[in-house]
């Protein structure tokens with residue numbers, strides 16, 4: 572059960588630490604324990620092909636573990652130059668200096684476009700400031716945050732890790748939240764090929780979508796979830812429908828019932844407010 576007092580106490584202590592932060596720092600230096608760091612990377616499913624960016628990288632531990640344990644490449648950005656020096660030395664000691672980079676940089680100016688995974692142990696208000704930029708990243712980019720969430724952008728998954736000697740707040744555990752950046756599909760889509768008489772009007776709230784598929788004189792209401800680039804309706808009476816978003820295209824990759832013949836067909840994002 573969520574303990575309101577401990578949540579407030581945790582926030583109060585963390586915020587009082589913020590008051591002691593150096594100029595230019597929004598968040599003080601507190602390390603994620605090793606088991607939390609491992610859980611962050613495991614929940615994000617980090618693999619060799621991934622590029623992990625840790626925003627506010629402290630002593631470099633997240634990026635270093637991503638390279639050492641999972642073979643990924645990484646970038647840590649940190650406002651405190653002495654922590655960047657320490658991270659570079661730690662990476663050398665861990666034998667991963669060729670796979671990771673550390674920069675003295677304000678995380679609000681960091682180019683995030685090369686990341687496949689972003690890790691953060693910041694504060695909720697900092698997460699919220701970053702949220703529009705995170706939502707604009709390539710669909711499928713994974714974001715993990717230690718303890719702090721992102722308001723009404725609900726995580727796809729949250730796990731809880733025991734931290735018996737936790738210094739912040741009263742809980743002796745940490746939360747790890749995962750979000751997968753959903754494709755941005757809100758708007759009007761126009762059918763092509765077999766579906767040239769069809770249109771698809773979608774609304775979106777983060778990972779949820781709903782809308783109407785109109786084909787000649789028929790209408791079908793749709794609602795479902797967006798996982799990265801994939802939109803999926805539940806397998807109900809009309810059967811499951813799966814679409815794949817790619818730039819200005821939405822392709823039907825799986826369809827059942829009277830849409831079965833439309834498998835492989837493509838919608839294009841409408842140039843204006845109609846498909847005609």
Ligand SMILES: C[S@@+](CC[C@H](N)C(=O)[O-])C[C@H]1O[C@@H](n2cnc3c(N)ncnc32)[C@H](O)[C@@H]1O
Nearest residue numbers: 596597598600601602603627629650677678692
């Ligand atoms: C809570 S610590 C997390 C360190 C590390 N990511 C971890 O989980 O162990 C937050 C870090 O963010 C850094 N930081 C604060 N404001 C920053 C900013 N604007 N740009 C870059 N780093 C910042 C702090 O110096 C601190 O090292």
